[in-house]
Amino acid sequence: MHKLWAAIRKEGLILLRDRNGLATLFIMPVVLIFVMTLTQDNTFKSINEKGLPILVVDNDNDSLGTSIVRGLKESDLCSVTTKIDGKQATEKTAKKAVAEGKFLLGIVIPKGATEAIRSNISDIISSAMALDEEAVSAIERKTTITFFVDPVAKKTFISAVVSNVETFISEMKTKVMFQTFTDEMQSLMEDGEINNKVNNQVNPVEFSTVYASEYLNDKVPDAVQHNVPAWTIFGMFFIVIAVVGNVMREKNEGTSFRLQAMPDTYLIMMNGKIMVYVVVCFIQFLLMIALGIFVLPLLGLPSLGLGESIPAVLFLALCTAFAATGFGVMIGTASTSEQQGSMIGSLSILLMAAIGGILVPTYVMPELMRTVSLISPLNWSLQGFYTLFLKGGTFISILPNALALIIFFLLTMSISFMLNRSKKIK
Amino acid sequence: MTDRIPILTISNLTKTYPKAFEPTLKGIDLAVQRGEIFGLLGPNGAGKTTLISILCGLTHPSSGEIYLDGHSLPSALQEVKPLIGVVPQDIALYPTLSARENLLFFGAMYGLRGKELNSNISDWLERLGLSDAADRRLETFSGGMKRRVNLIASILHKPKLLILDEPTVGVDVQSRNALIDQLELLNKAGMTIIYTSHHLEEAQDFCTRVAIMDYGQIILTGKPEELIAQTNEARNLEDVFLSLTKRKPRD
Numbered sequence: 296m297h298k299l300w301a302a303i304r305k306e307g308l309i310l311l312r313d314r315n316g317l318a319t320l321f322i323m324p325v326v327l328i329f330v331m332t333l334t335q336d337n338t339f340k341s342i343n344e345k346g347l348p349i350l351v352v353d354n355d356n357d358s359l360g361t362s363i364v365r366g367l368k369e370s371d372l373c374s375v376t377t378k379i380d381g382k383q384a385t386e387k388t389a390k391k392a393v394a395e396g397k398f399l400l401g402i403v404i405p406k407g408a409t410e411a412i413r414s415n416i417s418d419i420i421s422s423a424m425a426l427d428e429e430a431v432s433a434i435e436r437k438t439t440i441t442f443f444v445d446p447v448a449k450k451t452f453i454s455a456v457v458s459n460v461e462t463f464i465s466e467m468k469t470k471v472m473f474q475t476f477t478d479e480m481q482s483l484m485e486d487g488e489i490n491n492k493v494n495n496q497v498n499p500v501e502f503s504t505v506y507a508s509e510y511l512n513d514k515v516p517d518a519v520q521h522n523v524p525a526w527t528i529f530g531m532f533f534i535v536i537a538v539v540g541n542v543m544r545e546k547n548e549g550t551s552f553r554l555q556a557m558p559d560t561y562l563i564m565m566n567g568k569i570m571v572y573v574v575v576c577f578i579q580f581l582l583m584i585a586l587g588i589f590v591l592p593l594l595g596l597p598s599l600g601l602g603e604s605i606p607a608v609l610f611l612a613l614c615t616a617f618a619a620t621g622f623g624v625m626i627g628t629a630s631t632s633e634q635q636g637s638m639i640g641s642l643s644i645l646l647m648a649a650i651g652g653i654l655v656p657t658y659v660m661p662e663l664m665r666t667v668s669l670i671s672p673l674n675w676s677l678q679g680f681y682t683l684f685l686k687g688g689t690f691i692s693i694l695p696n697a698l699a700l701i702i703f704f705l706l707t708m709s710i711s712f713m714l715n716r717s718k719k720i721k
Numbered sequence: 722m723t724d725r726i727p728i729l730t731i732s733n734l735t736k737t738y739p740k741a742f743e744p745t746l747k748g749i750d751l752a753v754q755r756g757e758i759f760g761l762l763g764p765n766g767a768g769k770t771t772l773i774s775i776l777c778g779l780t781h782p783s784s785g786e787i788y789l790d791g792h793s794l795p796s797a798l799q800e801v802k803p804l805i806g807v808v809p810q811d812i813a814l815y816p817t818l819s820a821r822e823n824l825l826f827f828g829a830m831y832g833l834r835g836k837e838l839n840s841n842i843s844d845w846l847e848r849l850g851l852s853d854a855a856d857r858r859l860e861t862f863s864g865g866m867k868r869r870v871n872l873i874a875s876i877l878h879k880p881k882l883l884i885l886d887e888p889t890v891g892v893d894v895q896s897r898n899a900l901i902d903q904l905e906l907l908n909k910a911g912m913t914i915i916y917t918s919h920h921l922e923e924a925q926d927f928c929t930r931v932a933i934m935d936y937g938q939i940i941l942t943g944k945p946e947e948l949i950a951q952t953n954e955a956r957n958l959e960d961v962f963l964s965l966t967k968r969k970p971r972d
Contacts, residue, residue: 557831558831
């Protein structure tokens with residue numbers, strides 16, 4: 296115990312005196328969280344709150360145009376505007392604005408579109424009631440709604456908007472059809488009640504969006520909820536560079552030679568390092584979380600929500616800290632130079648972060664990569680924090696993630712021990 | 722009775738590193754008596770560092786037998802480690818810690834603690850003229866001062882056998898003399914010393930017996946004055962060394 300305390304004290308002093316290293320450990324994740332959260336805030340807002348920007352040129356100025364503009368505005372899919380720089384958009388200016396990337400989509404509703412639909416339906420119903428098949432087939436007044444599409448816009452987004460517009464047209468056609476039909480019927484039946492009854496039943500289906508979760512929580516995913524845990528985990532794992540540097544300096548400076556010539560030092564030394572760096576990781580975590588709760592709201596960003604179980608959050612952070620430190624010890628033990636260790640360490644963290652959903656959320660990845668992401672310890676940790684922060688998860692719900700991180704830590708320590716032993720035998 | 726048994730006996734020791742074309746050590750036979758200052762001399766690549774690494778438990782031998790104070794190596798390594806002190810060729814200390822902090826740490830690793838450790842450290846810092854600089858970071862020390870701290874870190878636990886790998890490399894005459902004086906005092910107090918150096922003049926004056934190694938073998942063992950007398954036209958240990966190892970530079 297006395298030896299372990301001496302090792303912890305030594306590691307602590309070395310770390311405290313390495314101001315550049317400390318600054319990197321704490322400033323890097325803070326900067327990452329600030330930059331990534333601020334830059335992604337609009338994107339998340341666009342997707343979650345306002346939707347992606349769409350320009351509508353309503354040359355129709357009738358039921359169809361009004362129905363499409365109102366329908367899109369009411370949907371969460373996009374934010375709709377009819378003006379460019381304060382001026383009413385035209386077909387020409389809309390095309391230009393989309394080409395310049397100001398809008399992902401421009402919709403032009405032609406003049407007389409509603410009237411064309413009305414006339415068509417009226418003619419169809421009149422002809423149908425007159426049972427004149429030839430007249431029905433002869434009716435054809437076409438109207439074209441134009442979509443200007445930004446080439447960078449995702450196909451799924453375009454399809455969703457087009458599908459919505461088709462729904463609005465269909466609804467509008469139905470209304471017109473009923474209106475016309477009712478008018479025709481009224482003239483036959485002289486019953487005004489039918490009009491109201493039909494109109495009330497035009498749209499019996501409503502939609503409701505609910506975030507799927509096994510647990511109760513109404514927190515909506517936003518840039519803060521995504522980025523703070525993601526970049527905190529990334530920063531915690533970057534402790535690998537500091538641990539590798541520490542292990543390699545001991546090799547280069549010869550202290551490792553002296554220590555190996557001493558009795559029972561390897562495990563004590565490694566435990567000393569782990570204790571100190573786990574504490575540093577944990578402080579990093581607390582600092583980043585405090586940043587998400589107290590500082591980001593000052594910049595107009597949402598506050599970070601920690602979910603229902605603070606002990607579970609702290610436990611998962613501790614498991615993540617152990618996994619990150621163990622990985623650092625393993626890379627440091629395996630490396631033959633500080634440069635090699637730092638390179639392998641940073642590249643492996645970047646790789647694990649990329650496949651683990653830190654840089655890009657896993658749900659936008661292809662299926663194969665979503666499967667691959669399951670091997671990244673950063674993903675285990677991130678998914679655990681999502682469960683806690685977004686789904687209101689409890690201690691039990693993050694146990695598999697925590698267990699995976701602890702097993703990873705034990706595995707890295709076992710590999711380090713075996714590597715050290717095999718080097719000695721050689 | 723145990724005083725008559727050599728503190729170190731090595732028989733037919735070989736070491737071949739993986740992927741090496743030939744063995745680094747080719748059947749070393751050696752006995753170091755208690756209380757000796759034994760010089761291990763040889764050109765670069767002779768196998769001195771490999772031999773020291775095996776004695777310290779940093780690498781395992783390929784074959785052969787080693788007994789240190791009655792314990793077999795490497796099987797009884799944990800029992801042997803507290804009996805030896807190693808002064809590595811590099812300054813094996815933490816540069817951002819002070820001399821005292823370094824010594825407190827390495828002393829603790831040898832199981833020393835409390836008053837005993839603190840008084841040992843203060844005593845040695847005083848003896849090697851480092852008391853005033855004890856609380857300064859090591860990175861501010863001169864080469865000679867670092868070498869002195871490097872020595873103290875290896876002797877705090879009072880080992881039976883002290884192994885020194887080039888302990889005076891890059892130090893000024895004053896520091897070298899201070900180190901040698903203290904090593905002689907330690908030896909007089911009963912500590913056996915194995916010493917490797919390229920300073921043959923220093924070895925001639927300091928060592929009671931030397932072994933000259935080359936190409937992984939011990940080619941000559943004896944007291945410096947006897948070896949000089951045995952070698953034709955040799956005036957000092959350097960002449961003996963060069964006549965045995967030839968003048969061609971080694972890599």
